[in-house]
Amino acid sequence: MSTLTTNYLTPTGREEDWRFTPLSRLAGLHDSTVEIGEGVAFDLSIVPTGVSFEILDRSLVTASSKTKDLVISRVRETVTQIAKLAIAANSEIADPIYLNRKASGGKPIFSRTIINAGANSHATLVVENIGTEILGEEIEIILEPGSHLTFISLQEWDTQAVHVGRHHAVIGKDASFKSFVVTIGGSVVRLLPTVEYSGQGSSAELNGVYFATEGQHLEHRIHVDHNIPNAKSRVNYKGALSGNNARTVWIGDVYIHAAAEGTDTYELNRNLLLSDGARADSVPNLEIETGEIVGAGHASTTGRFDDEQLFYLQSRGISADIARRLVIRGFFSDIIGRIGIPAIEERVMNRIDAELESVGV
């Protein structure tokens, strides 16, 4: 049953929101003339105490936010069965909850997931993206007051995968949301980690690590909507690029509304170019409608290896290739070290090492 009408335009690539994205490689996810089926994206092999997982008909679900994104609008229009994972109020889930991707056999699908972190709950969710999917998806994350949720999304896709997605968090009073987006695999990955607030005293920490090699397009479009007073946000994304036509795009939109007095925000993006032929676009964008804030700032850098660092390490007997690896690992280590789960930190570092190995650094 479809209650919505298909009146979305197909982006042409000239729109501000789409000008960086290689539309021809999206396998029709963006193209309203191509029909795409739906699928429930996840399986929860073990459902820990304090966690529930169910599939809901969309008549029982209201979207947590508006979206202007055309692919996400199509996702909402298409998907009738929505997965919902809920963490019970006051529960402390010690071990990370792994959401495993269900393989859809390579045909393009849309999917929708809702995550609800109950009041005063503590939990860590890990989304593992592996395989060769062509996926358009929305994950809505509702943090009830006082909840603490760490959300880790690992894009370890095979080289053919296409992934267009939005991770939207609505953060309640005194709740804190910490996300880690690690994008290493896939042909085209375009993610929208977006945040808004529903109560004061709330905070968001959006971290990301990406590594693009030959031909990959990895795009992260962050949007933090400081729509209420006294909320905090920190954005820290770092990427490395190596190889011909390795492309990354980082957009950091932070809006501080007139009502959002007491906002405290800082966003940072750093890119390390490891070879010629790679290109990183980095566009921080801070819009401020009130001066009554704690702080607001941004920084963006894109550069090559620091020869002085390499020389220093080499002058201590460390060979050039090991020196480069030390510097690159060091570049990412502050973000990866904040994940706080040794097994995942190690997994991410190993993925980066494997990338370095593959590009011969």
Added chain:
Amino acid sequence: MSTLEIKNLQVSVATETGFTEILRGVDLTINSGETHAIMGPNGSGKSTLAYSIAGHPKYTITGGSVTLDGADVLAMTVDERAKAGLFLAMQYPVEVPGVSVTNFLRTAVTAIRGEAPKVRTWVGEVKTAMAALHMDNSFAERNLNEGFSGGEKKRHEILQLELLRPKFAILDETDSGLDVDALRIVSEGVNRVAENSDLGILLITHYTRILRYIKPDFVHVFAGGRIVEEGGPELADKLEEKGYAEYISA
């Protein structure tokens, strides 16, 4: 016994307008166990000499030779020079974010010694060396030189000298930025290494202060990219008193 021999070394740097000649024929021979002090005005090329021996890519060697026991140092990569037994304590040690001091020291020692140090003895070895330089243990967990004070960076250079045990050490203004106590502690560190390993030292400095602790066998005056005078320790005192005026030709 080892010998580091610098012969007629000529070095340029690439600038926007072409090459600028900085070293104009440096001759210097250092044997194991000897301490040579180099003193000279700002910009005379002392650091250029140090970096050129260590192999910094910024400098182009346009003539002359550097050999270590007959082996051609200039043909070696930077890490090969270190493995051959050369060490440069830098005037401005470089910060490397995200690389911890322990990880760095372990990687460097593994490279220089050709095998990873034994875990059991290694931790003790680092602790002892740090304690001797009055460095707090917490430095081990910090990122390499990141946020270190000037003096802390210099101590950390000498910590590496102790752990890497080179044949020859070039100390480029290791004394600059050290307080009186740190100067003594760092100098004792250098002397300890020298006694234990017959280290040859090339000590670049602007002040005779450090020479009261690390006694030079020879003092060289460096000006205009060359050594312009040589003598014993008494030459340093003369320089302190009279300056470099007589060596700087118009």
